[in-house]
Amino acid sequence: MSKRKANTRQRRGSAQPTLAQVAELAGVSSITASRALNDPERVNAATRQRILDAMERIGYVPNLVAGSLASARSRFIAVVVPSLANAVFIEVIQGLQATFEAAGYQILLGNTDYDIEREHQLVRTFLGWSCSALVTAGLRHTPACRELLAGCDRPVMEVMELGEALDLNVGLDHEEAGSCMARHLLQRGYRDIVYVGARMGEDYRAAMRYAGHRAALEAAGLAPHLLELDRLGSLEAGAEGLERVREQFPDAKAIHFANDDLATGALLHALRLGMRVPEEIAIAGFNGLPLGQHVTPRLTTIQSSRHTMGRLAAEQVLRCLAGEEVEARRQDVGFTLLEGEST
Amino acid sequence: MSKRKANTRQRRGSAQPTLAQVAELAGVSSITASRALNDPERVNAATRQRILDAMERIGYVPNLVAGSLASARSRFIAVVVPSLANAVFIEVIQGLQATFEAAGYQILLGNTDYDIEREHQLVRTFLGWSCSALVTAGLRHTPACRELLAGCDRPVMEVMELGEALDLNVGLDHEEAGSCMARHLLQRGYRDIVYVGARMGEDYRAAMRYAGHRAALEAAGLAPHLLELDRLGSLEAGAEGLERVREQFPDAKAIHFANDDLATGALLHALRLGMRVPEEIAIAGFNGLPLGQHVTPRLTTIQSSRHTMGRLAAEQVLRCLAGEEVEARRQDVGFTLLEGEST
DNA sequence: CGCTAACATGTTAGCGCTACCATTCTTGTA
């Protein structure tokens, strides 16, 4: 009895077929079966086919968890963004995903809800999954998170804005973009200009654009005006922004919105109210979302190429992972002023 | 020398601190350190604190890959959607993510690009990651994929539409929704109605709505008209749809678009052309995106609660994972007709 | 004071795979 008992220890594990079973069926060792999947060149073609047939036959699904543990690397790329509600991040994610998936990497998506503590938490989790690289939206992290990111021996890519990056960096200069739009408004002859942002403490890139806007106005000898909404950018919030500008800044002739959602919301609201744009009020945005180009008048905005940003970022990371030397660790994707009829 | 050599076999693994190191520092065994993280109640409070301090001190990051292998379960939920370009899926993902992340699960996101072979591939990969559950958009899979999904001993949730599901199912009846909108148009007195879809072979839910639309028209003794665009839904495509309807169906008085992107694109294009909506042409959509409610006239559409769909789906899955008995394996989230001024 | 139950902690043995090194078998070359 006791002898039996000693052997009775329950087996764990799923009932899934394993590589060892495949190997046995194919009459090879498990390492050869492993190679047939991961390094096919190193296995004789006939043997390989026998192994693949065996896999097919017993319905083998590779246990990637075991593989990652053994090889100390996964084919995960961690992607951390502050929000999924914002089309901008979605487009960056699309660019990343298309490129990474094509290279056989899987995206691990994390959403911080604009909370850098949450970001730190997510980074820890993702590192725990032995992700091959990390992509974060933005350069602002908690000190502990910076330390984690700097200390992990994997490529770290920071996208969206340019600056003092930890490793790789693809983005655009938001201050410059804000300044560009402000100069455009000045050039069009507007003097009473209000900048409208939404939760700029969280969306600090909007605050960076405001800084550029402000600098441009001050350079022209004008006082900047700021209105901040206590809600995230949306069409609805844009409508509210327009209303509040009319109350608080009755002389305003132009509104520079922090993004296209706000700007388009305001534009549609103005049309709904029967206001003439840009005669009564000029409206400008940022992002270059398709929506703004389909309304009449078309929205004046700044086009940022988010899909390209994602693609470039992914390509850089892949280059690093392939061991290639990456010369330009910082890439500026730039932006374009789209002059619509709304200004 | 040879003795040395025997021991020289290179160690693999990262230089990351391990649980064993934490345990040694805290003066406990590694299983106790493991419990301090995964089952804190079972460890004495003072001991636990000592362990947590040790982790903090040496910067321990749990290796989740190893943990998953040992326990044969990960805290991943696989989510497979056909597209990230469509706001609808994004909103479902948001609902899923908020709920799953709050419960400590991580989303593994896959994008099939409307290719069910790709879906099969992704499902295999995700199963290989020992995901705790799978969520797929839709009920259509390759036979092999169905088999995989049916055979894995994990909760499988199919969202978006209702029907013959493998396991759990949360969605709405698209045929009924299409029929509802068609009846609305008939009730408003429109007789010459065209349904405009975009790539309905891929977006088969749009085809289901057309089936409902068609049935309603035929029930009223009217012939259905269909125009299919060879591109995915977008504002741009909607504008094209309007143009093509005017060419091919000059008598059309109402257009029932497969979704709000198309409908809003058409609506904005009509306004741009100076057409009066709904007097010259009535326009209806599907989804209830915010955009449609901010244009003038407001878009008549069908509101589907995508965030709720995601949340409900996640809650059901979590209930299953917690071992609770789930009574309603199929949940209908329904829809609401939003009567705007565009019809 | 002995006994039980509940708590706290430890020992052991893998989870399924791949890195490392070793071995066998070809093939080409001097």
Next chain:
DNA sequence: TACAAGAATGGTAGCGCTAACATGTTAGCG
């Protein structure tokens, strides 16, 4: 013919963690 170089395959030992079982330790009870 001997030998080097390469191709194909295998044996072994973990990767870092946790399930299962085992043991020690304390409190409560009659």
